[in-house]
Amino acid sequence: MDDIVVIGGGIIGAATAYFLSKAGRKVKVIEKDPSYKTASFPLSLGGFRRQFFQKENILLGKFAREFIFQIPEILKTKKNPNPTASVVPNGYLFLFGTEHAEEQYEALKNHKECKAETKNIKGSELKKIFPYLNDDGIETVTYTDNKMEGWIDPYLFHGALKNKAVELGAEFIKGEVKNISEVKANIIISAVGYLTNKLLKDIPVVPQKHTVFRVKCPKHIADMPLTSDFTSGVYWRPEGKEYLAGSPISSFDANDLEPDWNHFEELVWPALAKRVPIFEELKLTGGWAGYYDCNKLDNNAVVGKHPKYENLYMASGFTGRGLMQAPGIGRALTELITTGSYQSIDLKAFEIERVLENKKRPEPYVL
Numbered sequence: 001m002d003d004i005v006v007i008g009g010g011i012i013g014a015a016t017a018y019f020l021s022k023a024g025r026k027v028k029v030i031e032k033d034p035s036y037k038t039a040s041f042p043l044s045l046g047g048f049r050r051q052f053f054q055k056e057n058i059l060l061g062k063f064a065r066e067f068i069f070q071i072p073e074i075l076k077t078k079k080n081p082n083p084t085a086s087v088v089p090n091g092y093l094f095l096f097g098t099e100h101a102e103e104q105y106e107a108l109k110n111h112k113e114c115k116a117e118t119k120n121i122k123g124s125e126l127k128k129i130f131p132y133l134n135d136d137g138i139e140t141v142t143y144t145d146n147k148m149e150g151w152i153d154p155y156l157f158h159g160a161l162k163n164k165a166v167e168l169g170a171e172f173i174k175g176e177v178k179n180i181s182e183v184k185a186n187i188i189i190s191a192v193g194y195l196t197n198k199l200l201k202d203i204p205v206v207p208q209k210h211t212v213f214r215v216k217c218p219k220h221i222a223d224m225p226l227t228s229d230f231t232s233g234v235y236w237r238p239e240g241k242e243y244l245a246g247s248p249i250s251s252f253d254a255n256d257l258e259p260d261w262n263h264f265e266e267l268v269w270p271a272l273a274k275r276v277p278i279f280e281e282l283k284l285t286g287g288w289a290g291y292y293d294c295n296k297l298d299n300n301a302v303v304g305k306h307p308k309y310e311n312l313y314m315a316s317g318f319t320g321r322g323l324m325q326a327p328g329i330g331r332a333l334t335e336l337i338t339t340g341s342y343q344s345i346d347l348k349a350f351e352i353e354r355v356l357e358n359k360k361r362p363e364p365y366v367l
């Protein structure tokens with residue numbers, strides 16, 4: 001009998017294996033596709049932020065930043081003494097119209113309680129700080145500076161977590177778990193991302209396809225933050241000498257990961273050019289699509305011990321924020337398993353019972 005088996009070796013599985021191994025537990029991770037071709041994490045934008053509504057998400061975002069900045073120290077191994085996740089700490093910038101302003105003022109109270117250090121200015125002041133943006137229809141603006149938010153390379157991040165977990169004794173094996181009853185272990189953790197509902201029929205976490213476009217613009221603004229325009233739902237950030245831009249339209253009934261190319265001309269480009277006039281001159285250079293592990297109940301994570309099983313824990317439903325939440329979730333599951341309760345960030349609000357009882361706890365700031 002194994003001690004702990006983690007099903008799914010993506011970013012949540014790797015982070016959980018790292019924290020549990022560090023706590024001295026013997027962990028086996030079962031991953032169906034070690035190339036991670038259609039897993040969510042390599043297809044993500046790599047963003048980490050603290051600008052959320054729910055306090056748990058704000059606190060997990062703060063821990064993400066703390067953890068990411070310590071990667072060179074805490075994830076170094078004999079094989080790789082200089083791990084990096086290529087951090088670009090450009091910050092996040094949120095633009096709200098009148099329809100979202102009140103909600104954001106409420107969110108800012110939570111930011112203050114959590115010491116998130118978010119800045120808030122009026123839409124009319126936007127151009128003073130971000131002169132390349134058009135302030136039309138913007139009521140209120142929030143952003144961070146001091147390298148509080150930004151993005152990383154998801155693949156490097158995963159590799160560094162996995163390698164450290166392996167050095168600490170974790171084992172990653174190839175295999176697909178079709179049914180929880182196949183796994184013989186003292187503790188089982190489901191970390192199967194958007195496939196959660198396939199393994200656990202009572203959890204409404206399902207694949208939600210999102211398309212990202214790569215574009216080139218003759219004018220490059222290297223220090224541009226990851227910007228989300230909530231008046232259009234379009235978001236973008238620099239990527240090397242190019243930019244990435246996300247479509248505001250997602251789908252639950254996709255059969256494949258072919259990008260929804262028609263969104264670019266119909267929706268994304270007009271919204272980009274309206275907000276960033278230099279983007280009139282964009283050229284589409286590529287794109288891809290990936291699945292969010294979407295919690296259809298309330299767009300919020302589902303984490304904890306499953307009340308219907310003796311020894312099953314799970315973590316999924318991150319709805320666009322699982323990469324940044326992976327360190328906080330790995331640590332939280334480790335605390336729950338080794339001490340019986342959360343010690344650092346209380347994630348009881350994400351418990352599985354809430355989902356089984358249909359109690360919503362929505363996170364509105366999904367990109």
Ligand SMILES: Cc1cc2nc3c(=O)[nH]c(=O)nc-3n(C[C@H](O)[C@H](O)[C@H](O)COP(=O)(O)OP(=O)(O)OC[C@H]3O[C@@H](n4cnc5c(N)ncnc54)[C@H](O)[C@@H]3O)c2cc1C
Nearest residue numbers: 008010011012032040041045047177193290321322323324
């Ligand atoms: C376009 C896009 C942009 C995103 N941007 C961001 C962002 O900026 N910031 C952020 O924090 N998050 C972002 N995300 C979300 C993030 O990628 C996911 O929330 C996160 O990867 C979820 O991690 P996971 O480990 O649960 O799932 P995954 O990364 O999908 O890993 C799950 C693993 O489980 C394996 N598996 C599944 N079923 C089984 C089984 N039965 N047996 C064995 N193995 C199995 C899979 O093969 C997979 O490798 C984005 C996602 C997409 C698609």
